[in-house]
Structures are given as structure tokens and as C-alpha cells.
Amino acid sequence: MSHTAFRITPQREVIIEHLRKADSHLTADEIYEMVRARLPRISLGTVYRNLEILSRLGMIQKLEVGGAQKRFDAKTKKHYHLRCLSCGRIDDAPIKVQTTLEKSLEGLTEYEIIGHRLEFIGFCFKCRKKPGIRAQKGTQNKPPKEK
Amino acid sequence: MSHTAFRITPQREVIIEHLRKADSHLTADEIYEMVRARLPRISLGTVYRNLEILSRLGMIQKLEVGGAQKRFDAKTKKHYHLRCLSCGRIDDAPIKVQTTLEKSLEGLTEYEIIGHRLEFIGFCFKCRKKPGIRAQKGTQNKPPKEK
DNA sequence: TTACTTGCAAATCGTTTGCGATATA
DNA sequence: TATATCGCAAACGATTTGCAAGTAA
Numbered sequence: 001m002s003h004t005a006f007r008i009t010p011q012r013e014v015i016i017e018h019l020r021k022a023d024s025h026l027t028a029d030e031i032y033e034m035v036r037a038r039l040p041r042i043s044l045g046t047v048y049r050n051l052e053i054l055s056r057l058g059m060i061q062k063l064e065v066g067g068a069q070k071r072f073d074a075k076t077k078k079h080y081h082l083r084c085l086s087c088g089r090i091d092d093a094p095i096k097v098q099t100t101l102e103k104s105l106e107g108l109t110e111y112e113i114i115g116h117r118l119e120f121i122g123f124c125f126k127c128r129k130k131p132g133i134r135a136q137k138g139t140q141n142k143p144p145k146e147k
Numbered sequence: 148m149s150h151t152a153f154r155i156t157p158q159r160e161v162i163i164e165h166l167r168k169a170d171s172h173l174t175a176d177e178i179y180e181m182v183r184a185r186l187p188r189i190s191l192g193t194v195y196r197n198l199e200i201l202s203r204l205g206m207i208q209k210l211e212v213g214g215a216q217k218r219f220d221a222k223t224k225k226h227y228h229l230r231c232l233s234c235g236r237i238d239d240a241p242i243k244v245q246t247t248l249e250k251s252l253e254g255l256t257e258y259e260i261i262g263h264r265l266e267f268i269g270f271c272f273k274c275r276k277k278p279g280i281r282a283q284k285g286t287q288n289k290p291p292k293e294k
Numbered sequence: 295t296t297a298c299t300t301g302c303a304a305a306t307c308g309t310t311t312g313c314g315a316t317a318t319a
Numbered sequence: 320t321a322t323a324t325c326g327c328a329a330a331c332g333a334t335t336t337g338c339a340a341g342t343a344a
Contacts, residue, residue: 004322004323005318005319005322005323006323007324009317009318009325011325012324027308028309042326043328044309045309045310045325045326048309049310049311049325052310064213064214066211068307068308068333069307069308069309082258084258085261091256091258093252093256094252094256095251095252095255098248101267104242105240105241105267108242109229109238109241110275111238111269111270111272112275113229113268113269114232115267115268116266116268117213117264118248118263118266119263119264120248120258120260120262120264121260121262124258125257128257128258152297152298152343152344153298154298154299154343156298156299156300156342156343158299175334188301189300189301190300190301190302192300192301192334192336193299196299196300196335197299199334215332215333216332216333217333297343298344299342299343300341301340301341302337302339303336303337303338304335306333306334306335307335308331308333308334309332310330310331311329311331312327312328313327313329314325314326315324315325315326315327316324316325316326317323317324317325318324319320319323
């Protein structure tokens with residue numbers, strides 16, 4: 001039988017480290033930019049590849065949240081999120097996971113339910129304070145392509 | 148002051164009609180395929196453009212659910228969804244919207260919360276019955292690129 | 295005529311992948 | 320040496336957009 005080694009390369013180390021110290025949930029792109037300060041020759045492809053591998057190994061979590069880009073989280077246990085409609089920022093929601101939600105569907109659907117995702121939508125502290133940024137009737141702000 | 152007219156073109160009519168009679172929530176692509184049976188010369192760009200306009204007008208709803216593609220819904224009032232991990236299908240969840248969820252965050256966050264999104268993850272009736280399709284440990288089935 | 299809408303094709307954005315070079319066990 | 324990983328660039332899938340032609344008031 002063959003043995004497949006998983007190495008903690010400098011790239012992986014720095015990626016995880018930035019993920020751990022981030023105060024919100026980052027996109028691959030944001031991670032790339034941060035890591036590049038330390039490893040200038042790293043490529044975006046490597047960042048994506050490693051984020052995928054790390055999340056498959058359960059070392060980080062790929063978040064399935066709204067918005068165009070995926071986001072990554074150093075925490076691996078289930079929790080909910082807050083999403084800012086204006087800037088796209090994603091934070092953890094400070095409430096417990098409600099297992100009762102899944103129970104309340106029992107017998108009501110033909111699906112076999114194995115989990116759920118809850119996301120709160122709103123405006124973060126910064127964006128609440130900026131004038132003219134909030135969506136008005138009918139219009140939905142699309143979050144800026146955080147480039 | 149100018150007046151901006153909104154016309155119900157044949158394209159828009161057929162799009163809405165298919166959306167209304169669909170039994171699950173469709174992607175732009177699926178809508179395009181269905182509409183094309185009736186209007187063979189319609190373009191995918193037109194479908195996207197109109198889905199965007201209709202949802203801005205509040206006539207349909209663009210769903211912010213997990214998965215690569217966006218999905219659209221003729222219903223415009225809030226409700227939750229069920230998502231099949233295996234085939235990507237999205238259905239309505241037969242439970243009421245819980246306004247208490249948002250209240251439970253009050254005072255705990257700096258966000259101004261204006262809504263929430265809840266999505267149940269699992270396997271739909273069809274996929275429950277297919278052997279070998281379910282995700283096993285570690286591996287996450289990515290839903291097929293429904294083409 | 296004037297604004298709206300369309301079909302088409304090209305562009306864009308986020309992400310994935312093939313490949314040859316590099317590094318580590 | 321064998322295999323995992325890398326950087327780079329090209330490919331990809333979903334969506335958006337520019338534009339010239341068509342259409343309705």
C-alpha cells in the first residue's frame with residue numbers, strides 16, 4: 001500500500017496563519033494578497049489549491065455563504081454568519097447553533113437532512129456609519145468586487 | 148422628469164411563466180433551455196438581463212443560495228430552502244420563517260440586521276435512493292455542473 | 295423619433311487545471 | 320529517486336456588457 005504524505009509547506013503555514021489571525025472571513029484573493037507580503041512568489045493557483053486541500057483535510061473550513069466569492073475560515077466547528085450587504089464582509093454570528101431547526105422539518109419533507117446554514121444579512125459597523133451607502137427601496141447594493 | 152417604461156415583452160412573459168410553473172428553483176441556464184423551446188432565438192444574455200430586471204422590480208426573487216449558480220423563484224415572499232448535496236436541486240422548506248432568530252442577536256452584534264437566510268442541506272428524494280451517490284467521510288460531493 | 299429591448303459576441307470574474315520545474319523525504 | 324508541491328499560464332463556467340439592429344409607443 002502506498003503512503004501519501006501531506007507536508008506543511010511554508011505556503012500552507014502562512015496561509016493557515018493568516019486565516020487564524022484574520023478578524024473576518026477572507027476570500028482566496030484576500031488571502032493571496034496577505035500571503036504575498038511574506039512569500040512574494042506564491043501564485044494564486046497555489047492559494048486555491050491549498051485552501052481546497054486544507055479544507056478537505058478538515059484543517060480549515062470552506063464557507064458556503066452568499067456572494068460571488070467563497071470564503072475560508074480557520075475555525076472548523078459549525079457556526080452562523082453575519083454578512084454585510086454593503087461591503088461584503090463576513091463575521092461570525094454570536095449565537096449558538098440551533099439543532100431544533102432541523103428537527104422541526106422532520107416528517108415534513110422527503111429530503112434526508114444532514115445540516116443547515118444560517119446567515120444574517122445586514123450592515124456592519126463601518127457601513128452603518130457611512131452615509132449614502134445603504135440600499136434604498138427596490139435597489140439592492142451589490143457588494144463591490146473586492147479586488 | 149423622464150419616464151421609464153417597463154414592457155412585458157414575449158421573452159419576459161415566457162420567462163415568468165416557466166418560473167411560475169417550475170416545481171423547483173431554476174438556474175438561468177435551465178430557464179434558458181425551457182424558454183428556448185418557445186422562443187428559439189432568445190439568447191442567454193437576454194435571460195440573464197431579464198432575470199436581473201424582474202428581480203430588481205420585485206416581480207421574482209433571485210435566490211442567494213449555496214452552489215455555483217444562482218437560482219430564481221417566482222415567489223417573492225420570504226421562505227427557506229432545502230438543497231440537495233448530490234444533484235444541486237433546490238426546493239422550498241415547509242416551515243415558517245422564524246423572526247425570533249433575528250431578535251436573538253439583538254445587543255450581541257454591531258451589525259444592523261435586516262434579514263436572514265436559512266438553508267437546509269441534505270439529499271432529495273431521488274438522490275436518497277440512488278446508491279453510491281452520497282458523500283462519504285471527508286469527501287464532499289460537488290453537485291454536477293448541471294449543464 | 296425616442297427610449298427600450300433584443301441577439302450576438304466578446305469580456306470579465308472567480309476558480310480550476312495541465313505542465314514542466316523544484317523541493318523534500 | 321520518487322512523489323508532493325510549486326509557479327505559471329491557459330482553460331473553464333457562470334455572468335455581464337458593448338454594440339448595432341429591431342421594436343413599440
